[in-house]
Amino acid sequence: MPAVDHVLVVGAGAAGAAAAILLARAGISVELVDDKADISALGSGITLQGNALRVLRELGVWDRVLEHGFAFDTLGLRAPDPAGTLIAELEDVKTGGADLPATVGMYRPDLATVLVDQAKAVGAKVRFGTTYTALRQDEAGVEATFTDGSTGRYDLVIAADGVRSTTRTELGIELATVPTGMGIWRVFAPRPDSVTRTDLFYGGPSYIAGYCPTGADGLYAYIVERAQDRSGLTPDEQLATMRELSQAYHGPWDDIRERMTDPDRINYTWFESHLLDAPWHRGRVVLIGDAAHVCPPTLAQGAAQAFEDASVLSDLLISRDGVDDELWSTFYERRFERARTVVDASLQLCGWLIDGVRGDVPGLMARVAHLLEIPA
Template identity: 65%
Template sequence: MPAVNNVLVVGAGLAGTAAAIHLARGGVAVDLVEVKPEVTALGSGITLQGNALRELDRLGVWEAARERGFPFDVTGIRAPDPQGRVLFEVPDARTGGPDYPAVMGMSRPELARILHDRATLVGVKTRFGATFTELRQDDAGVDVAFADGSTGRYDLVIGADGIRSQTRQLIGADLETKRVGMGIWRAFGPRPAGVTRTDLYYGGPSYIAGYCPTGEDSLYAYIVEPAQDRSALTPQQRLDTMIELSRAYHGPWDDIRASLTDSSRVNYTWFETHLLDPPWHRGRVVLIGDAAHTCPPTIAQGGAQALEDAAVLADLLLTLDVLGPRLWAAFHARRYDRVRAVVNASNQIARWLLDHEQGDLPSLMRDIAVLVSQPA
């Protein structure tokens, strides 16, 4: 018998929707609320490592995701010179095992839609444009008041509502989100025929310039610069700024730059980081995903770790019959050290770039690959 019969999940991103799917498949009644008015996702594309693909398979969406994504097994390192020369190629570790590609690029909104459709199919009741205003818990459950005046009572509330988590604030889990010192330009556009993997350019006027194919006809391109206040720029100025920064990078970037014509497909955000010390729960309310941990995407593990949070929490809720100290101890034992290693490694790479320091990147990446190759 599961430890819970009904659950409220707050936030319909990767972590929240994945948790809802796992629990609903296990017979738990799940309400999923999302403050945004529709299925959406911030940004343009996402790079999914093998361990993330393994989790998509556990959710029952791997085949649908593979049809819409773009898998590859090698990452190229190019020079910021007039030719965009390939300096070397790095075989990517198959952290999900031999049944999955090492990496897959995908449109974030497309992945969000696939997960939402799966959630609906397995019985998750989703409410968009909805949020809560109050949580009151006792030993037996959590009473929730929603913004539309409705109420509900749940055995557990899962806060998967992102970096600025309202759930985290309401339960008093103190956490300082720090700026890393980098900002990233992202653009979504057509895929030139020659782009069949991620290539990274280190150096030049920016820290990193790169791209990732996200489908047969699409890619997302990105440039990482020192963090700046870009909020006053108009959409056209944002597009012009990204184009200008990209002029230092060549090879496939020349074709990508020529295709950057739609200002609505360009966005700019700062890298931020935080990691909540355990416990991630307060009574019958628990935080997962970006609500508990976030880091710069320097090793592309953010999505994977969110999916793993959801899988581990759901596994314990479905296999243990009491929501109590034993369950929470097992959850933190399986998640905290693993997440901390990923967050620390991601931040270490960012520090090396900020300090223009030649760190031991191969060893660090190898250690993380070995870690995440083991199922969470």
């Protein structure tokens, strides 16, 4: 018998939608709420490593992910020279297992749609444009009041409400989200035939320039620079700035640059990081995903770690008899050090680039990849 009968999930992103799917499919009553008006997601594309794909297969959406995304098994390293010279083509570690690709690139709103559709299909009650206004806990559960005036009682609240988690604040948890010193330009654009995987350019006037195919017709490309205030730029100025920065990079970048024409497809953000010390729960409310840990995307593990949180927590809630200290202890044994390793390694890669240190990037990536081959 599951440890819970009725669960509220706050936040319909990767962690929240995954938890809702797994719990609802097991026969648990699940309500999934999100304060956004719909399932559209900010951003352009997402890189899903094999350990993320393993969870997506567990969720029953792998076929749709493969249909919408772009799978590849190698990583290219290119020089910031006039030819965009290919320095190395590396076989990527298949962290999800030999029967899954190493990586899939995907358009973020497509992934969001796939996950929410599946949550609804397996019986979760999904409400957008709605969140809670108050949570009141006792030893057995949580009473919630919502912005639409409704109320509900739950055995557990799973807060997957992002980097600036309102629930974290509601619980009185102080956690500093710290900028890393890097800012990233991203663009979503049509995919040229020359782009069939991720290639990374290290060096030149920016820290990193790269791209990832997101489907038969799309890609997202990115340039990582020293973090600065770009908030005053108009969309046209943002497009012009990214095009100017891209002039230092060639090879497939020359094809991408020709397709960078829509100012509404550009966004700029800073890399940030935080890691909440265990425990991530307070009473009958638990934080997962970006609400508990976030790192710069230098290892492309943000969504993967969110999915793993949801998978491990759901497994325990389905297989245990009650929400008790043993359940929480097992959850943190399986999740905390793994998440810490990913956060620390992601920050190490940033630090080497900012400091101009030639660190052992392949060695660090391989060490983390081999850890992630083992299911969480």
